[in-house]
Amino acid sequence: MMRTALTVLFVLGVAWGGWGQDVRLTLAPADAVGDWAQALVPLRLRSTPAQDVAFDGPPLVLSQWGEVVLGTARYTLLLGIRADGQADLWVDANRDKRISSDEILVGSRAPGYVEWVAELRATPSGGEAFLYPLTVVWPEGRGYVYLVGGAPRWGEFAAGGRTATVVLVDGDLDGTYGTKGDFYAVDVDGDGIVHGEPDGHERFALGEGFTSAERSYRLSHIDPGGAAVRLVPTGYVPPKPPLLPGYPAPELRFTTFPDGKPFALSDLRGKVVLVDFWATWCGPCMNELPLFLELYEAHSGDGFEIVGLSLDTSERDLRTVLAERDVGWPVAFEGKSWDNTLAQLYRVYQIPTSYLLDQDGIIRYRDLHGNELAERIVELLSTPLAPVLVEASPVLVPVLGPPRPILEVHAPPEVGLVPGEGGMFSVVLVNTAPYEAEEVRIFLAGLPDEATAPEVELAGIPAFGEREVRLAVELAGAVSPVLSASIEVLYHYCIADACFQIQDAVPVVFAVGEARPRPWAIPAWWILIALGVGLVLAVLLRGRLLIVAGLVLVGVAGASLIVGVLRGQATQAWRIASVLCTSCVGIDEVRTEDVTLPPSIRDALAAFPGSAHLMVFHTPWCKSCPYAKALVAEVARANPRISYELVDADQDRDQAEKAGVIQAGRVIVPAILVVETGRALFGTSDLAARILAALGEIQ
Amino acid sequence: MTLRTFRRGTQSLGILLGVFGATGIGMTHLLFPGLHCYACPLAITVCPIGLMQNLIISGTVPFYFLGVVATYGLLLGRGWCGWFCPFGTVNDLLAFRKARFVRALSPLKLLVLLGTGVAAWRLADTWFCKLCPAASLTASLPYLGLGVAEVNTPFLIHMGTLATVLVGMVLVARFWYRYLCPMGGLLSLFNRVSFFGLRLRADRCTECGVCARSCPMGIEPHQKINSSDCLKCGKCIPACKSSALSIGFSLPGARGRDPLRASGTAARADRVPPRQ
Known part of the structure; x- marks a missing residue:
């Protein structure tokens, strides 16, 4: 009997441990969980729909199309501007490829943006279809919308004799739970609040485990339709320390930069401490530096200390800034950016991020800036050992989520290399967001010592812009026939005063072929040498020898011509000649200076009552195009009803031709098209004033 | 038909090729066998000197450019200047005053060619184009008429070089082709062969x-x-x-x-x- 009971208990234990606990989830009511459960994804709008969709609605002066994919269902959005300037959104909700008048959504307007709420049917592959609440936000005048959603689902599970809330979020808004970008949160401390903020101690990636009531669990199964998740016990997972006011700040230990002294945060007990995560590439961080220097000078003698935790990757940049600004407080530098161990300990997902600690090392405030920071420091210094705040109220309510890659990396999965030589291949980087990706570095990781690949750096990729880079791989010795590596893309971007650095990786396989020279690779240099020798002989030789030299040169010229054509140089010549960069041929000035709009023009732009969409046509080799792009960006900043998009005229000649930025068969860059009137502005002279005048032509 | 009439005919063909874009044909892959700006609104061919600078800037070993230029050079040598090039025709029409050839100045055009290449290499810019009198005549002036160009510093520089060269042509017959044309310098390497x-x-x-x-x-x-x-x-x-x-x-x-x-x-x- 006893034996049977033990067996049953064992089987039940195995069942519990092996199969875990199924948690039924239901769609969480709106506002039941925090804003952190609403993910935000920008969606670029285009002048034509992705699918062949007809529109039966009222006449529009401007139509912009987008597409939302929820599981296997693709919904076409149409953002239309009527003649009276009213913006409306239609969704092909029944997916019949015909948008009728009644498929219009009711919008609510606020200064600067319009918002529509939709409920679309998501059809996840392998799961049951469900209604997906989605909010579409259009910053007026822009060529994109924000999709806000995530369809958070919640349920209860039993842990250690009590129940805890589990929330599952479709973080990438693809209508399928359990995919890349999704996450979950659990009320592990049972305080009734789920701290699912991007750096919250109760938020977890799908592969991450958690500990509640001293037991650790992980997700073993997620229903694609979000109907249920299965939680199974797992090995002990250390709980994440809360980073909320009232909780002690996690200990920091490091060697200071550049003097190499040991440092421990706990040694600063008795002092008010500002723990600041920053980097020299982060504009908002550098803007704060003068205030920090001022505060440090004023209060360091009264028991105030700053601890700088740098997320820089460039030691030289950091060393220069510390020396030039005469920074006296301890600074940590690992050169690992977001992989910095101290930043990971504090779950830093944006910079600047700062915590103000009291004399006991307790977090009292976070992300204070300007006068408020100065006042709180004085307050803490003047009221030492004040009662600790215990209520856990997060100061930050982020809706942006943790750093999300904004660059799509398109590269061939397999690249052929020639032994002893190497090869080249193209990588296309597409910016999918309305923010500029800055200081983009592209390099290969995981190659053997015999292979080298120089890093490529781009100053930036503008909002929704696209760049193609060529990566070269050189093979110096014998390598295995197949090399696995990854294309690493490192960049940062800023949204308002928050900056993020991203390192993305795309796998690539190099197939090293037979040592077979390309038909034109070996004679290539011989052609140049033969041409030079032939020309010298043509000057020196006489009589029949000159005839021989002439005939040899004919052969060499023909070979050079063939090699050039095989290498695509004829097309290269055509490309250079058929897109006219006005500043390159001395028709217009080369403008490379920083753009500043005169106050009178900025005010006039801000007062522009209508809406306008500008298209900036450019090419990579155009000298003044960066200036034109920056100026149009400034124009759009001056008035949110003015939107713009960048078009590479070399890559997208059809669009350039359709737009009419052509004079006598030449696509001319830089050119700015005012879509509403079809007026094209060429060159950069008095460009801001000319744009203003062109905007004035819009009825 | 006299040789002079025949040459006027081929020079007219050169001008015709220079403005063949008027027929609606867009830019082609061909290189012009002379100095004719590809920015010309009616051009259908690529200027070899403009292309050379762009290829140097982009770091391309210019096989196509060299092959075409060598072919042209082996075919006519500097004959292209005298028989085909539209800017050469301008030189020809203004050749009122013959003057003795100053042989010491002959390598100047090779120096201009070398300077054009070095400027493209070191400064990564098409400096010759910004001074080219042929571009002044066939690109700057037409684009001013089309409303693409404006009277600004680059335009005035173009007009300045054009005026200087035209005055030079009037004072010394074929002044540009004698001493300064880099395309003429390039073709002159092939003249004997x-x-x-x-x-x-x-x-x-x-x-x-x-x-x-x-x-x-x-x-x-x-x-x-x-x-x-x-x-x-x-x-x-x-x-x-x-x-x-x-x-x-x-x-x-x-x-x-x-x-x-x-x-x-x-x-x-x-x-x-x-x-x-």
Whole structure:
């Protein structure tokens, strides 16, 4: 009997441990969980729909199309501007490829943006279809919308004799739970609040485990339709320390930069401490530096200390800034950016991020800036050992989520290399967001010592812009026939005063072929040498020898011509000649200076009552195009009803031709098209004033 | 048909190719065998010097460019300047005042070519285009009319170089092609070895020097036939009373293609005939 009971208990234990606990989830009511459960994804709008969709609605002066994919269902959005300037959104909700008048959504307007709420049917592959609440936000005048959603689902599970809330979020808004970008949160401390903020101690990636009531669990199964998740016990997972006011700040230990002294945060007990995560590439961080220097000078003698935790990757940049600004407080530098161990300990997902600690090392405030920071420091210094705040109220309510890659990396999965030589291949980087990706570095990781690949750096990729880079791989010795590596893309971007650095990786396989020279690779240099020798002989030789030299040169010229054509140089010549960069041929000035709009023009732009969409046509080799792009960006900043998009005229000649930025068969860059009137502005002279005048032509 | 009429015909063909875009044909992959800006609103061909600079900036080993230029050079040499190039035709039409060729200045055009390449390499910019008088005439002025260009500093620089070169052409016949044209410099490397050229019958040459006096470039065809400065325009041919000179296609180095002194006859002591 006893034996049977033990067996049953064992089987039940195995069942519990092996199969875990199924948690039924239901769609969480709106506002039941925090804003952190609403993910935000920008969606670029285009002048034509992705699918062949007809529109039966009222006449529009401007139509912009987008597409939302929820599981296997693709919904076409149409953002239309009527003649009276009213913006409306239609969704092909029944997916019949015909948008009728009644498929219009009711919008609510606020200064600067319009918002529509939709409920679309998501059809996840392998799961049951469900209604997906989605909010579409259009910053007026822009060529994109924000999709806000995530369809958070919640349920209860039993842990250690009590129940805890589990929330599952479709973080990438693809209508399928359990995919890349999704996450979950659990009320592990049972305080009734789920701290699912991007750096919250109760938020977890799908592969991450958690500990509640001293037991650790992980997700073993997620229903694609979000109907249920299965939680199974797992090995002990250390709980994440809360980073909320009232909780002690996690200990920091490091060697200071550049003097190499040991440092421990706990040694600063008795002092008010500002723990600041920053980097020299982060504009908002550098803007704060003068205030920090001022505060440090004023209060360091009264028991105030700053601890700088740098997320820089460039030691030289950091060393220069510390020396030039005469920074006296301890600074940590690992050169690992977001992989910095101290930043990971504090779950830093944006910079600047700062915590103000009291004399006991307790977090009292976070992300204070300007006068408020100065006042709180004085307050803490003047009221030492004040009662600790215990209520856990997060100061930050982020809706942006943790750093999300904004660059799509398109590269061939397999690249052929020639032994002893190497090869080249193209990588296309597409910016999918309305923010500029800055200081983009592209390099290969995981190659053997015999292979080298120089890093490529781009100053930036503008909002929704696209760049193609060529990566070269050189093979110096014998390598295995197949090399696995990854294309690493490192960049940062800023949204308002928050900056993020991203390192993305795309796998690539190099197939090293037979040592077979390309038909034109070996004679290539011989052609140049033969041409030079032939020309010298043509000057020196006489009589029949000159005839021989002439005939040899004919052969060499023909070979050079063939090699050039095989290498695509004829097309290269055509490309250079058929897109006219006005500043390159001395028709217009080369403008490379920083753009500043005169106050009178900025005010006039801000007062522009209508809406306008500008298209900036450019090419990579155009000298003044960066200036034109920056100026149009400034124009759009001056008035949110003015939107713009960048078009590479070399890559997208059809669009350039359709737009009419052509004079006598030449696509001319830089050119700015005012879509509403079809007026094209060429060159950069008095460009801001000319744009203003062109905007004035819009009825 | 006289040689002069025939040459006017080929020069008209050169102008026709330069403005063939008027037919609606867009840009092609062809290189123009002379100096003609690809920015010209009616151009359908690529300017070799403009392309050369862009290829240097982009770090491309220019096989296509060299192949085409060498082919052109082997075919006519500087004959393109005298028979086809539209800017050469402008030189020709303004060649009122013949002057002696200053041989010391001859390498200037090669220096301009070298400077153009070095500027593209070191400064990563197409500096020659910004000064080119051909571009001033065929791009800046038309685009001003089309409303793309404005009267600004680059435009005034273009007009300045154009005016200077035009004045130079009026004062010294074929001034641009004598001393400054980088395309002419490039083609001059092939002049001796090109298949089109002058031929001299040594047995008929009396060394009277009339050919030299008729030469707009101020060179002495009978002394240095098909020299790197000769445009092979053929003006010396009807001037020669003893019919010693002829022009046409022949193998480089063939009989009559070498200078007179190379064929055994001593050169005249004074070499340069007296001007009339």
